[in-house]
Amino acid sequence: MGPITAPSLAYTALSPLLFVFGAAAVGVLVEAFAPRAVRHPVQVALALVGTIGALVATLLLAGTEEVTAGGALAVDGAALFLQGTIAIFGALSVLLFSERAVDPARSAFVAVAAVPAGSVRDRELVTSTRVQTEVYPLASFALGGMMLFTASNDLLIMFVALEVLSLPLYLLCGLARRRRLLSQEAAVKYFLLGAFASAFFLYGLALVYGATGSVQLSAIRDAGVTEGGGTLLVLGMALLVVGLMFKASVAPFHTWTPDVYQGAPTAVTAFMAAATKVAAFGAVLRLLYVAFGTAEWTWRPLVYGLAIVSMLVGAVLGLTQTDLKRMLAYSSIAHAGFLLTGVIGLGPGDSGYGLAATMFYLLTYGLTTLGAFALLTLVRDGDGEATHLSQWAGLAQRSPVVAALMAFFLLALAGIPLTSGFTGKFAVFRAAIEDGAWPLVVIGLVASAIAAFYYLRVVVLMYFSPAAPDGPTVGVPGLPTTIVLAITAAATLVLGILPGAVLDLAQSAAVLVG
Amino acid sequence: MSINNYLVLAAVLFTIGAVGVLVRRNAIVVFMCVELMLNSVNLTLVTFARTTGTLDGQLIAFFVMVVAAAEVVVGLAIIMSVYRTRRSASVDDVNLLKY
Numbered sequence: 011m012g013p014i015t016a017p018s019l020a021y022t023a024l025s026p027l028l029f030v031f032g033a034a035a036v037g038v039l040v041e042a043f044a045p046r047a048v049r050h051p052v053q054v055a056l057a058l059v060g061t062i063g064a065l066v067a068t069l070l071l072a073g074t075e076e077v078t079a080g081g082a083l084a085v086d087g088a089a090l091f092l093q094g095t096i097a098i099f100g101a102l103s104v105l106l107f108s109e110r111a112v113d114p115a116r117s118a119f120v121a122v123a124a125v126p127a128g129s130v131r132d133r134e135l136v137t138s139t140r141v142q143t144e145v146y147p148l149a150s151f152a153l154g155g156m157m158l159f160t161a162s163n164d165l166l167i168m169f170v171a172l173e174v175l176s177l178p179l180y181l182l183c184g185l186a187r188r189r190r191l192l193s194q195e196a197a198v199k200y201f202l203l204g205a206f207a208s209a210f211f212l213y214g215l216a217l218v219y220g221a222t223g224s225v226q227l228s229a230i231r232d233a234g235v236t237e238g239g240g241t242l243l244v245l246g247m248a249l250l251v252v253g254l255m256f257k258a259s260v261a262p263f264h265t266w267t268p269d270v271y272q273g274a275p276t277a278v279t280a281f282m283a284a285a286t287k288v289a290a291f292g293a294v295l296r297l298l299y300v301a302f303g304t305a306e307w308t309w310r311p312l313v314y315g316l317a318i319v320s321m322l323v324g325a326v327l328g329l330t331q332t333d334l335k336r337m338l339a340y341s342s343i344a345h346a347g348f349l350l351t352g353v354i355g356l357g358p359g360d361s362g363y364g365l366a367a368t369m370f371y372l373l374t375y376g377l378t379t380l381g382a383f384a385l386l387t388l389v390r391d392g393d394g395e396a397t398h399l400s401q402w403a404g405l406a407q408r409s410p411v412v413a414a415l416m417a418f419f420l421l422a423l424a425g426i427p428l429t430s431g432f433t434g435k436f437a438v439f440r441a442a443i444e445d446g447a448w449p450l451v452v453i454g455l456v457a458s459a460i461a462a463f464y465y466l467r468v469v470v471l472m473y474f475s476p477a478a479p480d481g482p483t484v485g486v487p488g489l490p491t492t493i494v495l496a497i498t499a500a501a502t503l504v505l506g507i508l509p510g511a512v513l514d515l516a517q518s519a520a521v522l523v524g
Numbered sequence: 525m526s527i528n529n530y531l532v533l534a535a536v537l538f539t540i541g542a543v544g545v546l547v548r549r550n551a552i553v554v555f556m557c558v559e560l561m562l563n564s565v566n567l568t569l570v571t572f573a574r575t576t577g578t579l580d581g582q583l584i585a586f587f588v589m590v591v592a593a594a595e596v597v598v599g600l601a602i603i604m605s606v607y608r609t610r611r612s613a614s615v616d617d618v619n620l621l622k623y
Contacts (some may be wrong), residue, residue: 123605128609181598191609194606195619196621197602198602198603198618202551205599206561209538209562212565215584216569220531220576223576223578225584
């Protein structure tokens with residue numbers, strides 16, 4: 011056996027990843043060595059430099075098509091588009107994390123996570139102005155893992171990236187300053203179910219490796235072409251899809267979603283809802299299109315079924331929710347189903363519109379949902395955020411701006427024309443119809459109609475119900491949340507009216523190498 | 525001895541782990557069942573490395589061990605923080621979030 015040679019790394023093509031991971035690593039050092047007083051501004055600046063640097067790098071790299079790191083990473087149009095999307099969501103989430111004007115305690119994150127909830131020391135810390143800064147390196151590591159996930163051209167790298175993105179998220183979920191029991195419960199549930207799902211992914215990896223003798227996506231495709239399917243390969247593929255669908259919160263692997271979305275700090279929920287979904291679907295697209303693109307018959311029925319179940323579960327169970335965060339979680343499950351209709355639209359010989367449509371939908375859905383969760387942080391009562399539906403009754407009289415923005419975001423989630431939700435849904439449904447999957451689109455339209463009911467119910471409640479005398483107060487957002495709301499609202503409107511430029515960008519970026 | 529026996533053993537271990545996650549009530553035991561699943565995957569990987577005549581499987585097994593170790597750190601930290609508040613590690617007791 012010869013000596014092991016180091017694989018060549020294309021550092022330029024990997025610069026978006028290096029920015030984010032660099033910011034995370036430096037953030038850990040800052041946490042260790044910088045005095046407490048300066049940590050918060052330094053960490054926020056560092057995380058923003060990492061994410062915005064990564065965004066600029068993906069824009070400069072546009073058009074690159076390269077397989078690097080010994081075939082383990084593919085830097086292509088799809089990877090760069092999704093990495094750029096994740097970087098945008100990351101920057102907006104970091105701004106939400108850094109909001110200090112809304113909560114009287116000046117931060118949404120617990121000051122010292124190791125102090126037991128409800129203890130004397132914990133009650134002292136609730137009102138202290140001490141601020142948690144470890145969330146920024148954690149978020150940067152999670153972002154780095156997500157960006158690696160979308161570029162992984164190898165099942166092993168995909169598994170490592172899955173864990174790099176998941177482990178910091180488990181911790182972030184448990185760090186709420188108020189309602190700590192709920193937050194910790196969310197972390198436990200997310201962790202146990204996430205570890206369970208990644209074990210399935212790993213077993214799928216092992217079976218695919220046994221069937222093909224390699225974990226590289228291109229080698230799996232070649233082996234599938236020459237040797238046909240084989241039970242082992244199909245079984246392995248199904249287990250891999252289960253692991254990924256869990257992360258994408260597709261029903262029936264969605265059970266963690268409502269609990270975790272409700273319990274986690276709202277800024278973290280926004281981050282998970284927007285960025286994790288992009289990363290998970292990036293990996294789904296790469297796995298199905300690159301490794302199993304020539305064996306479409308193996309995964310089409312599976313994805314078809316999952317899309318139907320997810321759309322219906324998200325739409326129907328969302329109707330019964332009384333908590334806004336839970337309702338948005340079910341909305342996220344329904345949207346995962348809509349995204350899968352785009353995944354179906356692969357088209358014969360890779361000619362389909364599905365890849366571009368799914369990428370565009372991920373961008374529009376993420377921006378809208380970030381805006382909606384950002385608004386949830388503003389409406390508060392003495393106990394923290396007021397997320398129960400009844401507390402939002404008559405909000406339009408108390409705060410017309412917040413009510414109008416919320417109504418706009420909810421209409422976008424429902425897919426009403428002139429919002430980005432409509433153009434995104436139109437794109438994925440078109441992709442599915444062009445590929446002959448019209449029954450799926452019919453079910454999608456029915457699910458949209460059902461889901462529209464619960465979005466509109468909130469709008470009606472805000473505008474046409476009398477306000478309760480002891481209703482919640484609406485906080486005045488500081489600069490970071492204002493920026494997030496402005497960007498997400500503007501993007502939701504512009505992508506709804508003039509989506510052409512971004513759709514063209516997604517279409518030209520719809521390239522998968524490897 | 526046929527090499528298939530190793531694969532069958534690994535599949536049995538994986539199933540025991542998966543059933544354990546579903547039926548056990550203590551968070552630590554649930555977590556141990558997940559670890560059992562990961563280790564059965566390691567056995568599968570090493571067996572397949574032998575049958576396919578490639579080294580990748582053995583290499584991946586090392587990666588799985590490292591990732592499992594990282595997962596233990598994060599998982600036990602979360603379970604500990606819940607235990608310190610509630611004096612219980614039962615997953616039936618974490619039931620504030622539902623419906």
